[in-house]
Amino acid sequence: MRFLIHRYNPETDKKPRMQEYTLADINAGDMLLDALFQIKEEDDSLSFRRSCGEGVCGSDAMNINGRNGLACITPLNSLKEPIEVRPLPGLPIVRDLVVDMRPFYHQYRSVKPWLTVHDPEPETEYLQTPEQRDQLDGLYECILCGACSTACPSFWWNPDKFRGPAALLQSWRFLADSRDQATAERLEELEGAYRLFRCHSIMNCMDVCPKGLNPTKAIGNIKKMMLKHLV
Amino acid sequence: MSALDIERRQFDTLVIGAGGGGLRAALQMSEAEANVAVVSKVFPTRSHTVAAQGGMNAALGNVMPDNWHWHMYDTVKGSDYLGDQDAIEYMCRAASHLVVELEHAGVPFSRLANGKIYQRAFGGQSRDFGGEQAARTCAAADRTGHAILHALYQQNIRAKTHFFDEYFAIDLLKDDDGYILGAVVLCIETGEPLIIEAKTTLLATGGVGQLFRTNTNARINTGDGIAMALRAGIPVQDMEFFQFHPTGIAGKGMLITEGVRGEGGYLVNKNGERFMERYAPHAKDLASRDVVSRAIAIEVREGRGCGPNADHVMLKLDHLGPEVIKKRLPGIRDMAMTFAHVDPIDTAIPVFPTAHYTMGGIPTNRYGQVVIPFEQSAEEAIPGLYAVGECACVSVHGANRLGGNSLLDIVVFGRAAGNHVIEYLKENRYHRPFNDSMAEEAMQRIGQWQKTGEGESVDSLRAELQKAMEHYCGVFRSKEVLTEGVEKVRTLVARVKDARLKDQSKIFNTARIEALELENLMGLGLATVECALAREESRGAHSRVDYPERDDERWMKHSLYHANGHIEYKPVRTKPMTVDSFPPKPRVY
Ligand SMILES: Cc1cc2nc3c(=O)[nH]c(=O)nc-3n(C[C@H](O)[C@H](O)[C@H](O)COP(=O)(O)OP(=O)(O)OC[C@H]3O[C@@H](n4cnc5c(N)ncnc54)[C@H](O)[C@@H]3O)c2cc1C
Ligand code: SF4
Ligand code: FES
Numbered sequence: 001m002r003f004l005i006h007r008y009n010p011e012t013d014k015k016p017r018m019q020e021y022t023l024a025d026i027n028a029g030d031m032l033l034d035a036l037f038q039i040k041e042e043d044d045s046l047s048f049r050r051s052c053g054e055g056v057c058g059s060d061a062m063n064i065n066g067r068n069g070l071a072c073i074t075p076l077n078s079l080k081e082p083i084e085v086r087p088l089p090g091l092p093i094v095r096d097l098v099v100d101m102r103p104f105y106h107q108y109r110s111v112k113p114w115l116t117v118h119d120p121e122p123e124t125e126y127l128q129t130p131e132q133r134d135q136l137d138g139l140y141e142c143i144l145c146g147a148c149s150t151a152c153p154s155f156w157w158n159p160d161k162f163r164g165p166a167a168l169l170q171s172w173r174f175l176a177d178s179r180d181q182a183t184a185e186r187l188e189e190l191e192g193a194y195r196l197f198r199c200h201s202i203m204n205c206m207d208v209c210p211k212g213l214n215p216t217k218a219i220g221n222i223k224k225m226m227l228k229h230l231v
Numbered sequence: 232m233s234a235l236d237i238e239r240r241q242f243d244t245l246v247i248g249a250g251g252g253g254l255r256a257a258l259q260m261s262e263a264e265a266n267v268a269v270v271s272k273v274f275p276t277r278s279h280t281v282a283a284q285g286g287m288n289a290a291l292g293n294v295m296p297d298n299w300h301w302h303m304y305d306t307v308k309g310s311d312y313l314g315d316q317d318a319i320e321y322m323c324r325a326a327s328h329l330v331v332e333l334e335h336a337g338v339p340f341s342r343l344a345n346g347k348i349y350q351r352a353f354g355g356q357s358r359d360f361g362g363e364q365a366a367r368t369c370a371a372a373d374r375t376g377h378a379i380l381h382a383l384y385q386q387n388i389r390a391k392t393h394f395f396d397e398y399f400a401i402d403l404l405k406d407d408d409g410y411i412l413g414a415v416v417l418c419i420e421t422g423e424p425l426i427i428e429a430k431t432t433l434l435a436t437g438g439v440g441q442l443f444r445t446n447t448n449a450r451i452n453t454g455d456g457i458a459m460a461l462r463a464g465i466p467v468q469d470m471e472f473f474q475f476h477p478t479g480i481a482g483k484g485m486l487i488t489e490g491v492r493g494e495g496g497y498l499v500n501k502n503g504e505r506f507m508e509r510y511a512p513h514a515k516d517l518a519s520r521d522v523v524s525r526a527i528a529i530e531v532r533e534g535r536g537c538g539p540n541a542d543h544v545m546l547k548l549d550h551l552g553p554e555v556i557k558k559r560l561p562g563i564r565d566m567a568m569t570f571a572h573v574d575p576i577d578t579a580i581p582v583f584p585t586a587h588y589t590m591g592g593i594p595t596n597r598y599g600q601v602v603i604p605f606e607q608s609a610e611e612a613i614p615g616l617y618a619v620g621e622c623a624c625v626s627v628h629g630a631n632r633l634g635g636n637s638l639l640d641i642v643v644f645g646r647a648a649g650n651h652v653i654e655y656l657k658e659n660r661y662h663r664p665f666n667d668s669m670a671e672e673a674m675q676r677i678g679q680w681q682k683t684g685e686g687e688s689v690d691s692l693r694a695e696l697q698k699a700m701e702h703y704c705g706v707f708r709s710k711e712v713l714t715e716g717v718e719k720v721r722t723l724v725a726r727v728k729d730a731r732l733k734d735q736s737k738i739f740n741t742a743r744i745e746a747l748e749l750e751n752l753m754g755l756g757l758a759t760v761e762c763a764l765a766r767e768e769s770r771g772a773h774s775r776v777d778y779p780e781r782d783d784e785r786w787m788k789h790s791l792y793h794a795n796g797h798i799e800y801k802p803v804r805t806k807p808m809t810v811d812s813f814p815p816k817p818r819v820y
Binding site for chain 2: 047052058073129
């Protein structure tokens, strides 16, 4: 099986290059991450992030044959050869397949992603009906892998100003939570031409999300809520 | 590079590890306005707590009557009487409050029709001290760990905890009076070392599941904190007790939560027989994990396994119906479809016992203080050093952890340790003097990996270790096999010094990190086989075919393994805080 892998070590390379590797002995049913491990056994200088190996930690998002995804849950037999693996687009490259995620995390933190309640706390849990809780399905499962935001042209152009799909999905996760009492503050924070409104519904985000989440829809919901809030 | 040239930073308190345990402790301290640094080798939400599925135990009694004292009984029994009963009482009493706190922090727990937190049945749970099945596990679908870890990270951002993301802790700093003063860490991105000085240091680095070839753990679970403690002269406790989870996906290891059986799923052998009825007539598929794992191993050994190689059993849940599976077990369904290529809505999942949880670890008391035997005292606290979570051994899990008790353990003792640190800081207001020699050993370890030339590879040594541990130290053990295992692991340990890294670059050099992790794995692998060989009885997860019975007379005690190979023992704390002790009884489910 043939692979073309993005290589760049700032200590020794002037510019990035694509390096070819061939694995003779690999099971087509294996995941791309298994192949990267095999390559690293031969060439320990290849760097990439990984941890859980089962699609829950969000470490190993990368660009695979032109599409963002998680290496650990992408089966090799779903990919055309040579398999081209590059870092997530739009973020500074640290080395090989490792990007600098700081701009992405910054946007996440900027939406104040924590439950905010102004009333005094009861001694038991806040009550929430199963239907209210259902509103959080498809939102709270985000693993912050960054596949969506780095597939979004609006984020590429304005990573410092546009919150991006992942952060906006989390903003909506709290707006949609029946327990949260910071609706007005959250909406206000997203006003202006950039933070929310740079989304042009290109929908790359929902297309690539490895957890099957739909940030575009969440963004639409925020916009609707804003309108309602205005009147 | 000498220690003199290394950048130094100072904080009141240092937390190493950003899983549930580290983050819960950090939150407690940040809210008390301590200046907290959290170091993690991965971005916090990538810590392995994120993978926890089934839930967290607390006797809320939302579904049926329940009581913390029943929970305590189950935990003591589950531990096969090796758990320390003061710590267990403390944990079970605190549980309900801690779950409510997490809910207030934003955790999206699943809900009951009346709006309260959803609870499901898990293994080893009973009402009324061994009576009917309880439903004690609070769940956010089958993504409870994810939900808790993200909420704790979010609250820490709010509380302005200082994070060092992607920094790898190498070793602790210790002065001549035995105080722990922080740690030497390595910035993974730049490859530069950094000294973090702190008045207290808390280890929350998680377990060491990577000791075994097939495991449910993340690649990062290499037991670094436990090995750091061992190198700092602290003996490690009860390492022979390693939990094998009954239901990892056969041959691959991904976990299928006990919650599947809690929701009504069950195991069958090749004849379609529901075999757990034979091994645990009362609790059946919800017996304790050690019991179910052994039953599966026996079924397979006696030729009743499934598949072309008869090497696994099947976990059946199709009878639960698509509604329950989609609503309560969506993550499991994804996992089964991705890795076992079956949709559990209509096909059973192939499963086999898989290395899962480190019951042993750094010895602590119920305040999270690291304790060692000293002169007359069995448990003398090391000033400035704390440990919580899977790397610690309080010990609430004893010889066998109950499902749902680890997420509880990490938040209960994370919070308790945070509170103790706050008190400690009041009495220890100033940093103790630092001198460069404290960092020397850590620098030497980095230097060791800068040798070039031909040598063995880190990958092949790790693979050999994992195979050896699986072969010599698995579900069933014996003197003969363990003796060979000790020899084998000793030779592997000796070979580490001949290993070489080809990649000598600085920036994001993951090969170097894996080399440092390998050293940690090796030390703990040896501790595990040595203690397993020494313990001549069967208790909980430690099952000796040559000593099939539990032997309370000789062995109701904790083992303490020193870096030089010496093993000593200390008594179990059988006295609870306020209630009567649960004396050892034969353990039947
Ligand atoms: C698949 C799976 C499912 C589980 N399900 C459940 C469940 O349903 N209920 C339950 O109660 N328990 C469950 N458990 C067990 C439970 O999840 C863990 O025991 C618990 O989450 C451990 O938390 P922790 O905070 O101690 O460590 P972890 O979450 O493992 O965190 C360790 C932290 O330490 C950091 N670290 C480690 N080494 C270093 C180093 N050298 N330098 C810097 N940082 C370092 C890591 O980056 C990480 O941040 C499950 C475990 C697994 C594997
Ligand atoms: S929304 Fe999906 S793609 Fe985006 S960060 Fe979350 S999990 Fe990744
Ligand atoms: S390694 Fe965790 S998501 Fe792929």
